[in-house]
Amino acid sequence: MIRRRTAFSVTAAGLLAAAPLLTGCGSTPHPGAAAVVGKDRITVSQLQRQVEDVREAQRSSPQGPQLLAGSARLSQDTLIRLVQYRIVERAGRDNGVDVTRRELQERRQQVERMLGGAEAVDGRFLAAGIAPGQVDRELSVGLVRSKLERKLGQARTNEVLRKTSDALHVDVNPRYGTWDAERGTAQPVPEPWLRPAPAPGQPA
Template sequence: MHRRRRTALVLSAALLAAAPLLTACGSDARPGAAAVVGGQRITVGQLQSRVSEVREAQRASVADETQYQQAVAATATLTRDTLHQMVLDRVLDRAARNAGLSVDRSEIQQLRAGLEQQAGGAKALEDTWLQRYGVPPRRLDDNLRLQLEAQKLADHLHTDAGQPAFWKALSEASAELHVDLNPRYGSWDVEKSTLVDAKTPWLREVPAEQAQQPA
């Protein structure tokens, strides 16, 4: 049987920066929460901690204050984008689990090794993910796990990520989780997550060779 070309997907806060805030469903997040997903709070403190991780990594990766300020300016919407990423992480994880899919440590290591080889080493890969996608080094494996979940979900649905069937699975997961954002950060539109919208390019392909997994 012919095997479909497999691709890994980059899910990142930096890509979400290009997306408009989703609006419609959800505006009643509990006090002190940036969002509530599946009855579990993402607190403002947790959100700010994740943002601080990125800022600290950015500062450590540049030579001087001018370069750091340039990095900050390039990620001016980091707080909003980080929250959207944290919510999407949980939505995608639920969609994958609904389909009976999981990712193990060896698969993450395999993908990471291939990407490190392509980038020119572990440090080069970490720097690339930080600069391009706002993913600090300590969160890189988590990000790669989500890429693999997205890839497996698309394969399970016999489609490609970004196609209607893929977005429908995310929409159903969003509805199950009753995503509720604090209005200061925007709101979550369950229905729009079913659409393929060129204005929300939070999916990006990386070479298929790095995403090969056993059938």
Template sequence: MHSRRRRTALLLSAAIVAAGPLLTACGNEAHPGAAAVVDGQRITVSQLENRVKEVRAAQRAAVTDDAQYAQVIAQTGTLTRDTLHGMVLDRVLHRAAEDAGITVTRKEVQDMRAGLEQQAGGGKGLEMTWLQQYGIPPQRLDENLRLQLEAQQLAARLGTDTSQPAFWSALSRTSQELGVDLNPRYGAWDVKKVSRVNAKTPWVREVTSAGTQQTT
């Protein structure tokens, strides 16, 4: 279960860095090949896996020592599921902002990035900070900053901020309208929490990296 602060962090970072057990499910899927469906549009398993690979590749480039890289993997436990959470939440946020008539310009993104780079000691410093703290690889940084600006502007339009119930209620309504549907192997989508939650289906099993299976 995510606290409101954690959900805000997930929103603004698009995903929390994590890595760990893959999930497997027995039985038929409502949307074969889809990790999630949002407004009838699929987020494919392949798209999800590619996004996870981007994070891993950036982490590997930043941490070349094998032992340290192993620690990065060990310290983060649910990359695939949290990445999917972020991908779905990004779509919900973008639609909510779009419905509110909010449009973020390229200049706004560039200005925000310039300010953050100054605080972080340069472009590389900002990229490293976003990778370490939020799991955002360098090639996704501008995309993430655009989403942050959409969130800030949506909250301002609602007369609140991104930590307040009014903001999350708006996302909850949009989430329900979009009919978010997660593949059970990755959990389920809680419309009220605007969050991915663990599935309580007995036929969903976690497969650890060692190849053993545990019933969840």
């Protein structure tokens, strides 16, 4: 099941609660790709740009130190979200569901009214690891998911998203884990370079 997250349901940034930090390079049949979703490559450089946008916004925030300290797994979380976006959007296209610019604007206005303005919206999403310039896509994908559920029902939508994930043959770079189509997320994979720090007095 693809689990969508929004700024209203997330209490702490991070979809991979148990994901290890990246401390080395993995092997992948897709050099330069953080993930491949169907024919769509999410390159490592694209992922890094998304992450840096978030970091830059966090550093500029009055809550910068807290936001930065709470986003150690930002790269993994961001990649999972980018993969999920593509799965939901593909499922929407396959089932005749899309989002118009007007619908997105209306949703943005609704969220701003709920949270107390554009600045509050940006702050709430930033706490979830989503930069201000990334909010509209997050809202758009959320609308696609909502429209799918209204059209198909929640159970059927979950099944459609799982099958879409299977059909797209999601392939995640081992540095970020392995894709679990059933849960709609990436599971961490232990790697030989992920070793605990030695205790004081012990050799490294």
